[in-house]
Amino acid sequence: MEKLTKLKPSKKARIGLYSAGLHTYWAQFEGLYDCLMEYNHFLEEKMSEYGEVYNFGMVDTEDKGRAAGEYFNKNNVDIVFSHAATYYTSSCLLPIHQINKAPVIILNLQPTPEMAYDKTGTGNWLAQCVGCSIPEISNAFNRSHIPFRAINGLLGYDRTPAFALADENTKDRPESIRAWQEIKEWCLAAGVKRSLQFSRFGFLGGYYSGMLDMYSDLTMLSAQTGMQVEILEMCDLDAYLKEVTEAEVSAKLAQIKEFFEISGDSPSDPIAKKPTEEQLAWSAKVAVAQEKMVKDRNLDSLSYYYHGRDNYYEEVQSGFIVGHSLLTAQGIACSGEGDIKTALAMKISDILDKGGSFCEIVAADFNRNTMILGHDGPFHFAISNQKPLLRGMGVYHGKRGSGVSVEAKVAPGPVTTLGVTQTGDGRLKFNISEGTAIDAPILLNGNTSTHIQFALAPAEYMDKWFVEAPTHHLALSVGHNAALFIKVAELLDIPYAVI
Numbered sequence: 001m002e003k004l005t006k007l008k009p010s011k012k013a014r015i016g017l018y019s020a021g022l023h024t025y026w027a028q029f030e031g032l033y034d035c036l037m038e039y040n041h042f043l044e045e046k047m048s049e050y051g052e053v054y055n056f057g058m059v060d061t062e063d064k065g066r067a068a069g070e071y072f073n074k075n076n077v078d079i080v081f082s083h084a085a086t087y088y089t090s091s092c093l094l095p096i097h098q099i100n101k102a103p104v105i106i107l108n109l110q111p112t113p114e115m116a117y118d119k120t121g122t123g124n125w126l127a128q129c130v131g132c133s134i135p136e137i138s139n140a141f142n143r144s145h146i147p148f149r150a151i152n153g154l155l156g157y158d159r160t161p162a163f164a165l166a167d168e169n170t171k172d173r174p175e176s177i178r179a180w181q182e183i184k185e186w187c188l189a190a191g192v193k194r195s196l197q198f199s200r201f202g203f204l205g206g207y208y209s210g211m212l213d214m215y216s217d218l219t220m221l222s223a224q225t226g227m228q229v230e231i232l233e234m235c236d237l238d239a240y241l242k243e244v245t246e247a248e249v250s251a252k253l254a255q256i257k258e259f260f261e262i263s264g265d266s267p268s269d270p271i272a273k274k275p276t277e278e279q280l281a282w283s284a285k286v287a288v289a290q291e292k293m294v295k296d297r298n299l300d301s302l303s304y305y306y307h308g309r310d311n312y313y314e315e316v317q318s319g320f321i322v323g324h325s326l327l328t329a330q331g332i333a334c335s336g337e338g339d340i341k342t343a344l345a346m347k348i349s350d351i352l353d354k355g356g357s358f359c360e361i362v363a364a365d366f367n368r369n370t371m372i373l374g375h376d377g378p379f380h381f382a383i384s385n386q387k388p389l390l391r392g393m394g395v396y397h398g399k400r401g402s403g404v405s406v407e408a409k410v411a412p413g414p415v416t417t418l419g420v421t422q423t424g425d426g427r428l429k430f431n432i433s434e435g436t437a438i439d440a441p442i443l444l445n446g447n448t449s450t451h452i453q454f455a456l457a458p459a460e461y462m463d464k465w466f467v468e469a470p471t472h473h474l475a476l477s478v479g480h481n482a483a484l485f486i487k488v489a490e491l492l493d494i495p496y497a498v499i
Contacts, residue, residue, distance in 0.1 A: 003381070006330050007295065008331060010191060010192075010331070010351045012052055012194070013050065013052070013188070013193075013194055014052050014076060014078050014190075015050070015052065015079055015081065015187055015190065016056070016077035016080035016081065016102060017053055017054065017055045017056070017083065018055070018056040018081075018083065019084075020092060020093055020133070021036060021060045021086045022087060028123075031163040039083070039155060040055065042157055046180070046183075047187060049184075050183075050184055050187035050191070051187050051191060056072070059088075060092060064092065065091075066096075066099060068096045069095055069096040069099025070100075072096070077100070078190040078193060078194050079104075080103070080104045081107055082104055082105065082106045082107065087126065088137075090137045090139075093140075097144075098144065098146070103149075103491055104147075104148045104149075105149050105150070105151060106137065106138075108151065108152045108153075109153055109154060109176075110131070110154055111127060111155045111168045112154075112166040112167065112170065113170065113175075115166055116165040116166040124163070127163065127164065134150060149186075149490075153176060153178055154176040155170060155176065155179075156170055156173070156179065156180050157169065157170060185484045185487050188352055189491050192352065192488045192491075195347075195351050196226050196344075196348075197225075199227045199300040200227070200228050200299050200301075201221075201229050201303070202294070202297060202299040202301065202302040203218070204232040204234070204237065204304035204305075204306070205306040205307075207305060207337070207338035208307070208338055209307060211472075213421070213470075213471040213472060216340055216422055217426065221341075224494065225492060227300075229340070232293070232297070232302075234316060236293065238312075240292040240293045244288045244289055244292075248288045249281060249284050249285045252284040260389065261389045261390070262275060279392050279403065279404050283322040284322075286319030287319070287322055287323025288323075289323075290324065291323070294327060300331075300332065300333075301334070301346070301347045302324070302335075303336075303338055303343040304324070304334070304335075304338065305336060305338040318403030321336075322390065322404050322406070324378040325388070328350075328357070328358075328379065328381075329380060329381040333350050336358060337473070341420040341421065341428070342420060342471065342474060342475060345420040346358065346475040348475070352477075352481065352488075354416070354479055355380045355383040355476070356380050356476070357378075357379050357476045358473065359474050360374070360473050361373060362449050364459075366458055368438070368451055369453055369458065370440065370452055370453050371435075371454060372449050372450065372451055373474075374442075378406070379406040380476075383415070383476055383478050384410065385409055385410065385411035389407040391404070392404055405447065407444070407447060409449070410448075412438055414435075414436055414437075414480045415477065415479070416434050416482055417474045417477070418474060418475045419470045419474035421469055421470050423469050423495075428494050430485060430496035431496070432485050432497070432499070433465070433499045434454075435452040435453055435455070437452050464499045465499050468497045
């Protein structure tokens with residue numbers, strides 16, 4: 001399926017990088033410094049695929065460490081990679097991370113799987129003994145209360161430097177592939193943190209009354225993620241609705257018909273009908289207004305709900321789901337029922353280019369060993385195996401309101417759910433589960449739904465899930481992304497559980 005262009009690009013991480021060594025080596029061993037800097041430039045080139053790299057170069061004295069800390073502060077980096085190029089004293093590195101407080105990842109990446117033992121002297125050995133300093137710096141960091149993580153493996157260089165004596169082309173080795181996957185995930189997670197710090201989440205209307213898990217402290221959300229919240233009212237949207245032209249409605253209607261299938265009547269559910277032309281035209285008009293509001297208010301996400309008494313704003317809400325699904329596909333995560341925490345989960349998934357569709361438990365299928373997850377919208381096209389269907393709804397599964405809803409099935413394959421909840425101590429928390437979407441029958445009732453097999457059978461899975469204080473909504477993403485979501489949680493200092 002063709003992808004819609006994102007309305008706002010996500011922020012790239014600002015990545016700090018330095019290599020660590022010992023100044024006294026350079027005069028003793030000709031060619032060693034140049035070889036290590038060749039590794040340094042290789043790291044910079046590879047990391048530049050994932051963000052903006054600020055490479056200090058070699059840190060080999062305490063003074064250089066202080067200068068590096070100031071350099072990373074000046075460039076406001078989100079994360080720092082500390083490359084162990086050879087042995088170094090921990091006193092060289094400690095000032096960097098006392099001055100600069102960005103999370104630090106130690107790279108213990110050996111250039112070759114094994115040394116040329118019969119030819120290697122001290123100078124060439126020093127280019128290989130990269131793990132020698134890791135216990136030393138980990139101890140110094142621990143005693144200085146500086147959190148750190150280490151990535152261990154092979155460098156993944158695609159050539160052998162002139163200085164080297166052994167084959168150093170390790171780019172296809174599993175130890176290199178694993179290490180670079182970790183590096184990539186840390187960079188992408190840092191990009192999520194930066195994107196959230198510059199994001200504006202719209203909150204339109206109010207919460208669905210009585211859904212206590214939806215209610216959130218908006219200041220708490222800003223404090224723990226950096227996002228800003230823009231409070232919006234239905235009259236704000238109506239102001240944009242009044243500006244919509246017939247030409248804009250026609251163009252949006254064409255877009256809707258390009259990206260959705262228009263259903264007939266449901267064979268099983270009497271309230272799910274073929275959408276009328278009037279319903280589609282109204283959804284198109286509301287969708288134009290929604291996009292105008294998002295652009296004018298510079299929004300990155302929108303959560304919404306409106307409850308009225310047979311008034312005009314209920315009619316406006318009847319057109320919400322189609323436009324919000326289109327916006328979600330364009331990188332503006334939209335969540336219903338006022339669920340701004342799930343909007344956050346959806347936004348994180350979308351920043352990482354993993355989709356992120358609005359979901360809840362539909363049921364369990366104990367014969368197929370699956371949990372069925374879905375909702376009436378908004379839907380993210382990235383998780384679909386085909387064009388989503390639009391159905392006209394007389395009522396939204398027992399709630400007030402009617403309109404056009406999205407019905408779709410997730411493409412078979414690996415998926416990950418990300419739920420963002422709030423716990424009794426006022427902290428956000430991630431609940432993460434990896435599973436596999438399978439092709440199985442779904443209800444034809446205007447809801448997105450799919451069967452997902454998790455590692456545990458449904459009853460055991462729910463035993464584990466429900467004790468983690470989840471909300472009843474979550475974001476569904478494509479791929480197995482638990483390691484990625486965990487890194488986002490750690491960079492944001494948000495607790496998490498993997499179920």
